[in-house]
Amino acid sequence: MYSIDTLLSPFEMKAGVVHCRCSKCFSVPTKRRVRKRPPSLTLLSLPDEVLLCVLQCLSAEDLLSIRAVHSRLRDIIDGHSSVWARVSFKDNWPAPQSVWLFERAAEKGNFEAAVKLGIAYLYNEGPSLSDEGRAEVCGRKAAWFFGLAESLRPSGADPFVWVFIRPPWSPSGSCCKAVVFDRLKAECDAHTEKRGSLLHSLARVLQLFDEEEKTVREAQALLEESSRHGCLQSSYLLWERRRAAAVADPGRYLQCLRTLRDYAAKGCWEAQLALAKLCCSGNPLGLEQRTCADLVAQVFRSCPAPRRRTEDLLRRGINDTMTP
Structure with a gap:
């Protein structure tokens, strides 16, 4: 059996250097494995679908700044109406220098603009x-x-x-x-x-x-x-007019209440409130108390939740019109 020292001869390893005894390879260092650094991730490294989600959350001013950064971002912004439809104009108001931006967003489907x-x-x-x-x-x-x-x-x-x-x-x-x-x-x-x-x-x-x-x-x-x-809201306003005339006739009044229940189930907010008031006060439908409560709860649960942003926007607009 050969020993390790015999196998290394006539080569030697000293201080991390492999060499033989000749002068040619005496000082040749060993090859070291170089670790490659992972490529750095940037905004442009993301796929278009992810970039769209990011761009749709920006304000109008930030969107214009991002558009000027790179041609790819500019093409995505200009080529997708959904970006302009969802861009935010919070705390911004149309001015002579920015009215074109509002008009462009509005034409692309931006409700706020x-x-x-x-x-x-x-x-x-x-x-x-x-x-x-x-x-x-x-x-x-x-x-x-x-x-x-x-x-x-x-x-x-x-x-x-x-x-x-x-x-x-x-x-x-x-x-x-x-x-x-x-x-x-x-x-x-x-x-x-x-x-x-x-x-x-x-x-x-x-x-x-x-x-x-x-x-x-x-x-x-x-x-x-x-x-x-x-228009469901117009149907409800007409119902209010018919209700006063139908009170004297029990049959007509019952049919009138059933119509109100249908309007409430379809999502008319005013009809839902009217139905809730009627069921909580006199229970004109003749239902048991538990059944009546379940009916009102079911109507409210079946209706879509209001969009908070839309409500806030309209509230600000109403306040603006009332300001002298």
Whole structure:
């Protein structure tokens, strides 16, 4: 058997160096294994699907900054409408230098941008326009963006445009609200898909005027047409009018309550509250107390949760219109 010393001869290992006794290889060091560093991960290393999720959470200002960083990011932002539809305009208001950004996002389906543009043009806050024909121009633009916002309104949410164009109107005849009202009325004929919600808003505006016979009849006609086009909120307002006449007839009143239950089950918030009040007070459906409570709980559980962002946005818009 050979010993280890014999196997190493005539080579030697000393101080980590392998060499023989000749002068040629006496000082040749051993080859060491070099560890490769893992490649560093950057934003551009992510797939497009992940980048889309990241970009959709940015504010408008951050989105423009990211767009200028790299051509790939620019192509993703410009090529996907969902990025512009979900970009946030929190704490931002349309101004002469940024109105183009709001308009681009609104055209891509951004609900927040459409609402803020409608309010800005309605009250002439932000976009700079000349005094000549200001009410007509602003009213036309406000009506366009309000109509767009109604079409982008989340499913189950109530029509809201009437909140911004409600009375009082200027008696001078050059009121921007009056222009918006007339433009939205004309838009009902051009866009059938918006007719139900727009007619509802127009009827709510007329109901806020002094109760003249002509105004009341026109509001009633608008509500009926809106209901025929599938607006659940208009159907509920018509139900409220029929309820007073049906109280005297038990059969009609019971049918009226069943209709209210159907509206509540479909997601009408006002109908849900009315049903809950009726069931908690007099129980007109003749149900047992436990059954009545379960019915109300089932109606509320079956309805989709309201979108908090939409509620906050509309609340801010309402506060803006009430500020002198």
